[in-house]
Amino acid sequence: MxxxxxxxxxxxxxxxxxxxxxxxxxxxxxxxxxxxxxxxxxxxxxxxxxxxxxxxxxxxxxxxxxxxxxxxxxxxxxxxxxxxxxxxxxxxxxxxxxxxxxxxxxxxxxxxxxxxxxxxxxxxxxxxxxxxxxxxxxxxxxxxxxxxxxxxxxxxxxxxxxxxxxxxxxxxxxxxxxxxxxxxxxxxxxxxxxxxxxxxxxxxxxxxxxxxxxxxxxxxAPASLAEASSRFDAVSVLAAPVSRFMPDYGVTLLDHPAGQIVVPGRIEAPGAVRVIIRATHVALSVGHPGHVSIRTVLRGRVVALETDAGPFALVTVRLEGGDRLRAYATRLATDALGLAVGDEVQALVKAVAIDAHDLAGARPAAD
Structure with missing residues (x-):
């Protein structure tokens, strides 16, 4: 100690x-x-x-x-x-x-x-x-x-x-x-x-x-807007094991309780991988997102939503499985969605925003 x-x-x-x-x-x-x-x-x-x-x-x-x-x-x-x-x-x-x-x-x-x-x-x-x-x-x-x-x-x-x-x-x-x-x-x-x-x-x-x-x-992950020194430094850390590599697409799927996480490249890990997701890389959808290019869609419920006089809102989503995911959105967007604490949402994360080199517990594998 x-x-x-x-x-x-x-x-x-x-x-x-x-x-x-x-x-x-x-x-x-x-x-x-x-x-x-x-x-x-x-x-x-x-x-x-x-x-x-x-x-x-x-x-x-x-x-x-x-x-x-x-x-x-x-x-x-x-x-x-x-x-x-x-x-x-x-x-x-x-x-x-x-x-x-x-x-x-x-x-x-x-x-x-x-x-x-x-x-x-x-x-x-x-x-x-x-x-x-x-x-x-x-x-x-x-x-x-x-x-x-x-x-x-x-x-x-x-x-x-x-x-x-x-x-x-x-x-x-x-x-x-x-x-x-x-x-x-x-x-x-x-x-x-x-x-x-x-x-x-x-x-x-x-x-x-x-x-x-x-x-x-x-x-x-900041608990409030007041704690966030910069929205670009706010991250969430999710844990999920590797499911499988899709060689035809060059991506690896991770099995999170809230949904599959798509990671670029071939990843190998003996246990759970820690995935680092910036709050600015998360989009939110009320209901099914429909026809979008984003493949990582995680199910959860809004447990906190904070705004101030500025343009942004900080949304905390408790994902299925218990992990918490923070997302920055504009107040314009949260008002247009009618977003409120207790709402079920889908959290969308672009695979291209995840760097395989930043995954804790994983090693990018040779082809």
């Missing part, structure tokens, strides 16, 4: 946050300046709070009341930043093994070969960082952090400097290391799809304070 509670005043800003986290990935999410990177620095011991306590399992890293502040090099925390921060004069192998010197021999529980295998960097070991792609360098940085055998891995916007293709390359490796090594991860990102895909738990920060904590489905 990880426990964090710290207060750190600064000019015009005070971090005063507390949360707990377990295994898997805990994502720190929120706008710029909300304190996410400050939390990372406090965990690492790069800053000291005015008051606070930080524990990882049985180890107390910080307890200002007791006068305890463990030195950064003794905390056994792995760090991965936007910039890989590699030694340019060393080979990939030498960069990877450099981190092992910071872990006492008796505590080196993560071996070299499994890390190289999971990250797929065996063919790079003799090369120098300058000859690698951005994605390869970031995989190398992750490997170096893992080989310190850390108690905790901190990842501060690790994909922010990469293009979309490189991000899609790295995300499966982060999932693999999360599952293969059992090291808890604190993950900072502005990208809602990254957070929804990777996180076991999400902690939302605003102005230095924790305003929400829970599963991605609970935290990333």
């Amino acid at each position: 990880i426990a964090f509670a710290c207060r750190l005043p600064r000019d015009g800003f005070t971090l005063d946050a507390a949360f707990e986290a377990g295994s898997g990935v805990t994502a720190l999410f929120g706008p710029s300046g909300s304190g996410k990177s400050t939390v990372i620095r406090l965990f690492a011991g790069l800053e000291r709070p005015e008051a606070g306590r930080i524990r990882i399992g049985d180890a107390t890293l910080l307890d200002t009341a007791a006068g305890l502040c463990m030195a950064p090099h003794r905390r056994r925390i792995g760090l991965v930043f936007q910039d890989a921060l590699l030694f340019p004069h060393l080979s990939v192998r030498a960069n990877l093994t450099y981190g092992r010197f910071f872990a006492p021999a008796r505590e080196r529980r993560i071996a070299f070969d499994p890390v190289v295998e999971v990250l797929g960097i065996g063919h790079l070991l003799g090369r120098r960082p300058a000859t690698l792609s951005g994605g390869e360098r970031q995989r190398m940085a992750i490997g170096r952090a893992l080989l310190t055998s850390p108690r905790l891995l901190l990842m501060d916007e690790p994909l922010a400097a990469l293009d979309t293709e490189r991000k899609h390359e790295i995300l499966p490796f982060i999932e693999l290391l999360r599952d293969a090594f059992g090291i808890p991860i604190i993950y900072v990102s502005h990208a809602v799809e990254e957070v929804a895909r990777l996180a076991t738990r999400v902690v939302r920060l605003e102005q230095g304070r924790v305003v929400a904590s829970g599963s991605p489905a609970e935290v990333l």
